[in-house]
Amino acid sequence: MTINIEDFMRIRETSLMKIKAAKDEGQKVVGTYCAYCPQEMILAAGAIPVSLCGTSEKPIAAAEEVLPRNLCPLIKSSYGFAATDTCPFFHFSDLIIGETTCDGKKKMFEIMQDIKPVHVMQLPHLHQLDAALKLWITELRRLRSTLEADLAVEISDDKLWEAIAKVNRETATVKAICDLNKGEPVLSGLDLLTVTWSRHFSSDKNSLLSMLKGLQEELAAGRPVGSAKKPRVLLTGCPVGLGSEKIIRLVEEAGGCIVAMENCSGYKTLELQADSGINDPIVALAQKYMAIPCSCMSPNPYRMELLRHMIEEFRVDAVVDLTWQACHTYNIEAFEVGRLVRDNGLPYLHLESDYSSSDLETLKIRIEALLEMVV
Numbered sequence: 001m002t003i004n005i006e007d008f009m010r011i012r013e014t015s016l017m018k019i020k021a022a023k024d025e026g027q028k029v030v031g032t033y034c035a036y037c038p039q040e041m042i043l044a045a046g047a048i049p050v051s052l053c054g055t056s057e058k059p060i061a062a063a064e065e066v067l068p069r070n071l072c073p074l075i076k077s078s079y080g081f082a083a084t085d086t087c088p089f090f091h092f093s094d095l096i097i098g099e100t101t102c103d104g105k106k107k108m109f110e111i112m113q114d115i116k117p118v119h120v121m122q123l124p125h126l127h128q129l130d131a132a133l134k135l136w137i138t139e140l141r142r143l144r145s146t147l148e149a150d151l152a153v154e155i156s157d158d159k160l161w162e163a164i165a166k167v168n169r170e171t172a173t174v175k176a177i178c179d180l181n182k183g184e185p186v187l188s189g190l191d192l193l194t195v196t197w198s199r200h201f202s203s204d205k206n207s208l209l210s211m212l213k214g215l216q217e218e219l220a221a222g223r224p225v226g227s228a229k230k231p232r233v234l235l236t237g238c239p240v241g242l243g244s245e246k247i248i249r250l251v252e253e254a255g256g257c258i259v260a261m262e263n264c265s266g267y268k269t270l271e272l273q274a275d276s277g278i279n280d281p282i283v284a285l286a287q288k289y290m291a292i293p294c295s296c297m298s299p300n301p302y303r304m305e306l307l308r309h310m311i312e313e314f315r316v317d318a319v320v321d322l323t324w325q326a327c328h329t330y331n332i333e334a335f336e337v338g339r340l341v342r343d344n345g346l347p348y349l350h351l352e353s354d355y356s357s358s359d360l361e362t363l364k365i366r367i368e369a370l371l372e373m374v375v
């Protein structure tokens with residue numbers, strides 16, 4: 001069967017129908033907001049994990065009736081969808097899992113508990129400390145108990161290993177697809193986003209894996225997207241999804257090609273695999289998730305390492321670093337990212353924006369100026 005980008009664009013729609021049918025048959029749905037949520041645990045509980053990260057401006061006005069205006073649009077959008085009951089995936093969720101990543105998110109989850117049950121995992125913010133890993137292992141065990149109690153299931157180690165193998169395969173295949181852009185790009189930035197973002201809405205990991213494998217084969221055998229002469233741009237910073245992709249559009253309209261995205265909607269988690277050689281699946285999961293280089297970690301050396309080797313391997317000509325308004329951790333880390341990029345002799349552009357279209361003209365001018373610097 002031929003698989004193309006349009007199939008990934010349809011994932012949300014088709015999953016919704018499948019989720020509704022699964023709910024009618026008694027299957028549970030668990031909503032997640034962050035890359036730190038161990039989806040393997042949800043799969044091992046026999047439930048469907050769905051991503052609820054808000055990427056639309058629409059529900060923000062409603063969110064601002066409760067949340068401060070000066071807050072990251074991703075948090076406001078996510079909360080707004082919940083408060084207005086306008087996201088069907090949130091609507092179908094039996095339980096929400098949140099994490100104490102950034103201040104805005106963790107405080108928002110406290111308020112969200114009024115709408116749906118929310119289990120908040122306490123995420124330590126230091127990768128390198130043994131005590132931090134121990135706390136995270138305890139938090140994963142607490143999540144296991146919550147899922148078992150709330151969904152009335154037993155999560156066996158065997159089920160966890162099965163889920164781990166599935167997610168490891170999915171991650172490796174998505175990475176292999178993204179890696180195809182190391183040569184002459186086979187995916188535009190928008191297509192890259194469509195694949196990496198839409199997969200989080202799939203209700204069935206087995207069919208998702210065959211779609212990914214199918215796309216990988218098609219792309220490997222197919223023709224590049226004709227971007228050979230365009231400046232190769234790496235996008236880093238805050239997460240982006242369909243609906244909040246304005247920077248990707250602007251870069252590509254200005255004649256650049258986003259060859260890779262380091263953010264958590266892109267490559268940030270793709271090198272991480274749970275180690276099946278470890279005896280305890282919870283420990284394997286804890287190690288994998290603690291290694292995610294989000295700016296909420298302090299310090300966050302793996303992000304710089306990842307950026308360094310992505311710049312080299314994807315043969316990047318310029319870096320765009322996107323900070324959503326009021327995201328302090330990515331905003332401050334931009335200093336270090338800028339230094340790293342400039343030390344590599346490349347043009348760097350740090351943009352601060354929100355989900356509105358009010359700054360499109362200014363962003364366009366700044367992006368065009370960046371691309372002109374590519375020699």
Ligand code: SF4
Nearest residue numbers: 033034035101264294
């Ligand atoms: S940027 Fe960090 S906190 Fe936000 S969704 Fe991604 S991993 Fe989670």
Ligand code: SF4
Nearest residue numbers: 072074102238324327
């Ligand atoms: S983009 Fe920044 S402020 Fe917004 S949820 Fe992610 S880490 Fe928090």
